Amino acid sequence: MKPIYFDHAATTPVDTRVLEAMMPFFGERYGNPSELHGLGREGRRAVEAARAAVAAALGAEEREIVFTSGGTEADNLALVGYLERLEPGHLIVSAIEHAAVMETAKALKRRGWSLGIVPVDRDGLIDLDAYEAAFCPDTRLASVMLANNVVGTVQPVAELARIAHEHGAAFHTDAVQAVGALPVDVEDLGVDLLSLSGHKLYGPKGVGALYVRRGTRLVPLMHGGGHEHRLRSGTENVPGIVGLGTAMSLAVQEMPERQARLVSLRERLADGVLAAIPEVAYLGHRTQRLPGNVAFTVPYVEGESMLLQLDQAGVMVASGSACASGSLEPSHVILALGYRPEEAHGSVRASLGTENTEAEVDRFLEVFPPIVEKLRAMSPLYHGGA
Amino acid sequence: MYTELVMDHFSNPRNVGEVADADGVGQVGNPVCGDIMRITIKVVDDAIEDAKFKTFGCGAAVATSSMVTEMVMGKTLTEAAEISNRAVAEALGGLPPIKMHCSNLAADALHLAIADYLTRSGREDEVAEIIGPLPKGDGHEHDVEEDD
Numbered sequence: 414m415k416p417i418y419f420d421h422a423a424t425t426p427v428d429t430r431v432l433e434a435m436m437p438f439f440g441e442r443y444g445n446p447s448e449l450h451g452l453g454r455e456g457r458r459a460v461e462a463a464r465a466a467v468a469a470a471l472g473a474e475e476r477e478i479v480f481t482s483g484g485t486e487a488d489n490l491a492l493v494g495y496l497e498r499l500e501p502g503h504l505i506v507s508a509i510e511h512a513a514v515m516e517t518a519k520a521l522k523r524r525g526w527s528l529g530i531v532p533v534d535r536d537g538l539i540d541l542d543a544y545e546a547a548f549c550p551d552t553r554l555a556s557v558m559l560a561n562n563v564v565g566t567v568q569p570v571a572e573l574a575r576i577a578h579e580h581g582a583a584f585h586t587d588a589v590q591a592v593g594a595l596p597v598d599v600e601d602l603g604v605d606l607l608s609l610s611g612h613k614l615y616g617p618k619g620v621g622a623l624y625v626r627r628g629t630r631l632v633p634l635m636h637g638g639g640h641e642h643r644l645r646s647g648t649e650n651v652p653g654i655v656g657l658g659t660a661m662s663l664a665v666q667e668m669p670e671r672q673a674r675l676v677s678l679r680e681r682l683a684d685g686v687l688a689a690i691p692e693v694a695y696l697g698h699r700t701q702r703l704p705g706n707v708a709f710t711v712p713y714v715e716g717e718s719m720l721l722q723l724d725q726a727g728v729m730v731a732s733g734s735a736c737a738s739g740s741l742e743p744s745h746v747i748l749a750l751g752y753r754p755e756e757a758h759g760s761v762r763a764s765l766g767t768e769n770t771e772a773e774v775d776r777f778l779e780v781f782p783p784i785v786e787k788l789r790a791m792s793p794l795y796h797g798g799a
Numbered sequence: 800m801y802t803e804l805v806m807d808h809f810s811n812p813r814n815v816g817e818v819a820d821a822d823g824v825g826q827v828g829n830p831v832c833g834d835i836m837r838i839t840i841k842v843v844d845d846a847i848e849d850a851k852f853k854t855f856g857c858g859a860a861v862a863t864s865s866m867v868t869e870m871v872m873g874k875t876l877t878e879a880a881e882i883s884n885r886a887v888a889e890a891l892g893g894l895p896p897i898k899m900h901c902s903n904l905a906a907d908a909l910h911l912a913i914a915d916y917l918t919r920s921g922r923e924d925e926v927a928e929i930i931g932p933l934p935k936g937d938g939h940e941h942d943v944e945e946d947d
Contacts, residue, residue: 717858734833793855
């Protein structure tokens with residue numbers, strides 16, 4: 414049986430139409446866009462067409478798009494690039510940021526910035542009162558992710574950006590999980606900086622972009638030939654950029670169908686798990702969440718064990734347990750939601766994608782409950798059932 | 800990341816459960832760390848006649864628990880006390896470095912079970928002699944086997 418892939422929040426397969434658009438730029442159209450000859454001009458046209466596609470998908474202007482090597486670089490460029498040109502002051506992030514923002518913020522703290530980390534509620538929604546109260550006179554930037562990668566919760570970013578501006582601070586959002594999955598318009602959101610990544614939306618790995626609102630001044634992290642409006646030197650990753658542009662266009666065109674399908678699969682999976690397994694806790698906001706994200710925690714069982722058993726049964730998912738994350742600590746996101754460490758150790762995330770089917774969800778619902786039962790029977794913490 | 804033998808013990812764990820009328824019980828770890836191992840033993844003539852485990856934890860935690868019950872079967876108490884966490888990991892063909900601390904405590908659980916048996920039989924004075932210093936039940940030493 415073909416393995417079932419429920420880990421689209423980690424990465425997505427490249428859409429065949431995207432791959433097709435990219436292929437010529439590995440082959441005969443290999444020109445360096447900085448060169449003035451025919452091949453170079455061809456490369457330049459392709460990069461600028463992709464820039465136009467990304468800008469259009471976000472409701473931005475072309476000159477506001479900076480291509481990067483991915484979401485992590487976009488986040489680094491946003492935070493460090495914006496703050497490095499200023500005297501150290503205060504910076505705000507949420508408690509559930511991806512490491513690309515959280516670790517960058519901590520690095521800035523080591524360089525003299527003071528860092529405010531704003532808590533979230535049990536659903537993963539930012540605490541608005543705490544957020545507003547976190548602003549100081551010298552707060553220069555607030556960064557809150559649009560949609561969370563672990564529990565799927567979508568933040569009220571438009572309101573958060575408005576509050577930041579009222580306090581004279583700029584606003585960045587890591588929209589890596591949201592772009593392609595939800596409508597994202599930089600004017601509606603009112604953000605100054607927004608990060609996105611190609612491989613989360615059926616584009617290639619190794620490419621992303623940072624939206625930089627006109628008038629928002631950054632310093633580059635990469636120095637060199639002055640590419641990307643002097644913000645990101647280095648010869649453009651032409652095939653990757655073309656892939657990102659194509660993937661963004663397709664995501665916008667197909668957004669309504671994709672969203673409706675994913676929400677229906679998500680609810681089928683969530684309802685099935687909640688009905689079949691006693692004591693499961695659903696993680697994140699039940700409705701204000703990514704269309705394809707289902708996350709839950711299974712008491713008395715450890716996440717890596719579930720992940721490995723599911724893998725052997727032909728279903729690939731993720732877990733926020735310490736073991737699965739390759740560290741000694743369980744997911745900081747699930748802890749920030751107020752769950753206990755032992756609950757965080759038992760978390761499972763299924764992130765669905767466009768190629769998933771109802772039959773695959775049903776197959777998951779068939780294999781998962783017996784796995785939990787088997788592991789619970791083995792658990793010294795479990796005294797129910799048997 | 801795991802050896803075939805680890806995956807085999809994880810997928811088909813040996814000796815899961817609890818020994819009926821156990822003579823000794825040993826438990827290590829805590830839920831905060833994400834690993835708890837509980838080993839129960841039956842002792843006849845100072846030899847392990849039966850050993851079973853229950854484990855909450857990752858693949859390595861389950862596999863080491865399963866392996867230690869297999870290794871200890873039929874051994875005398877003194878022989879059993881010589882089984883170390885490291886020996887269990889080696890018997891499995893090795894573990895990823897990050898698993899050597901938290902998920903490799905099965906031998907500790909076994910030693911606590913033997914100490915429990917000795918204590919219950921009024922032989923507390925032999926605990927130090929047979930087992931040496933007792934491992935901590937509720938956690939683990941992060942400086943143990945740090946060289947891995």
